[in-house]
Amino acid sequence: MSQVLARKWRPQSFDQLIGQSSTVQALQNALKHNRLHHAYLFTGTRGVGKTTLARIIAMCLNCEQQITHHPCGQCLHCQSIRKGHHIDVIEVDAASRTKVEDTREILDNVHYAPNQARFKIYIIDEIHMLSTHSFNALLKTLEEPPQHVKFLFATTDPQKIPPTVLSRCMQLHLESIDMPTLSSHFQSVLTQEKIPFETAALDAIAHAASGSVRDGLSLLDQAIALCHGHTITTDAISKMLGTLSETHIQSLITHAFNQSAQQALELAHTLIQTGAHPASILKQILHTLHAIACHISIQTSPAPFDLSHLTTFSTHTPTQQLEWVHLLYQIALSGQRDLPFAPTPQQGLDITLLRMSALMPETPEEATLPWHQTEPNKPLSTFNNHISSSQLPPHQETQNTPKRSPTSTPLTPPPSQHEKPNTLCAETWHQWVEYLALPGMTQSLLAHTGWKTYQDNVLTLTLHQKHHALISEKRTQTIENSFKSNGFESITIVIETHDTSPDSLQHRKALEAAEKPKKALKALEQDETLQTLLSTFDGTLKQPELKTPSS
């Protein structure tokens, strides 16, 4: 290949331009009716076609045939504009000519008629780089431009252009090119270049190009050189970009899902050894989780992700999957944020993967292991702040507890801090709630219930209507199982909702909490020393604000 792709495939007409349909439409209409503004400012990120568009307009204006929105591309003017050496089309890179002398020199001949063509066209790239004096010099010309002059400016940073200049230009924004459009453009380029490719490889390049056609084509040049004209493969591109294949990332996520922390770490270390940076691994994990979340929620992914490696997914309901993905995303995001603070990037990645592996959505296991609960006084690890303890896997609760292996003998529940009541009746209900000490939201549900009846193995409890959302089949099951393991073999739990607050443990505790300041106040009032002090200094006892309990 003698020419780089970005030059070889530089669009020569509006039709060949990638994306930018609304801008092109506006310009074509202006050309059709010969109502072109004397100064255009094209804004947009690098490599989206700003100077290319300026050259196409120059051809449209100076084509030998006529002013047209379809330049012939064959005449002398069109050809020399395309090659960038037309005498009346002056291309300036403002980045290298910022001084006022430069601008004056450029604008010196502005009042003379064009040499050969219809218009004298000034294409000034990166115009925001001009100095203030240069802008002032330019402004004079912009205020009263000669009929035969057109200005076409391009910038990546319009904020730096003085408003006086901005207001004299027609501003057109060129959008970044989306990934599928870029990818399909690369496909058509490679097909015409007769170079075989894997579509996923081109997707990866389009991804890395971040909306820039030029950047993407430069990467494609690199890829062709790397693959020596053979098939451009995903693996080769992954190596080239320092990114990882989707298969690897999905394997990492699958390991996290299976709580196989060791496998996740081993894979991550292998990837790091082959050149992947921990930051890019985390970034890709986030991209994949985002795609998975979109896939579950709205059945579409922003990119064609192949989720076939996540086989473990199908065993869970969409709600569980989504819950899990959101949590993992949150962990990965905070891992990415904290990465610069970790002693080494690899350590930061390790910790993030360990956190991810320690999580999974609620499983029926919760119901059978009621004693696996976060102790209220235990300090929680940072990410636990985002989640309720019921969403933690059983072995997550204490950092000191060794991880259970599947083959080890089953653990016996730790003794409850409360004594087991002798009977199950209205009087002992609150004691039962404290004794059972179930995990997370299940305990919350239980603490809000009041006693109704226990007849024929059916325990009926009452709950205020406003706590209705706490009831779930799984939680009821957990409560039943807990009673069963306490000798109530065939118990059934029924929870009724009412408009009134039952006499629940929660309610009683709220009452007790409200009583405390009252009792303290009473004690103070009866304190003789205090009374002496008050009478000596003519003081009064300030009444604390007392809250009324809510159930």
Ligand SMILES: [Zn+2]
């Ligand atoms: Zn022409």
